[in-house]
Amino acid sequence: METRRRTLVKAIAWNLLGFxxxxxxxxxxxxxxxxxxxxxxxxxMIGLSCYFIHERIWAHIRWGRVHG
Structure with missing residues (x-):
């Protein structure tokens, strides 16, 4: 699972590029x-919020993950 901090940093980096x-x-x-x-x-502002929520939801979905 991904930490909230990592999700936030990814969201900020992506949104800086988008900005x-x-x-x-x-x-x-x-x-x-x-x-x-x-x-x-x-x-x-809208994109950062939506991306963060999207990533947090997907962090809890097990489908498609490969554990090795």
Missing amino acids: VVMTLVGMAMTGSATIGGTIAIINT
């Missing part, structure tokens, strides 16, 4: 760094 990508996409779509950054912040 950068979303900022660039938002800037490209709107032409505004402020709007692009705002979109990225909102997306990152």
Whole structure:
């Protein structure tokens, strides 16, 4: 099983990458760094929460695990 701390660190690392990508996409779509950054912040907050919950649920599901 994965610790909550590991899940949180993975979620943060993934969302930092997503934040950068979303900022660039938002800037490209709107032409505004402020709007692009705002979109990225909102997306990152929602994504981080959803990813953390998703990982914690899957940490308790035994299906598909190989123990060796």
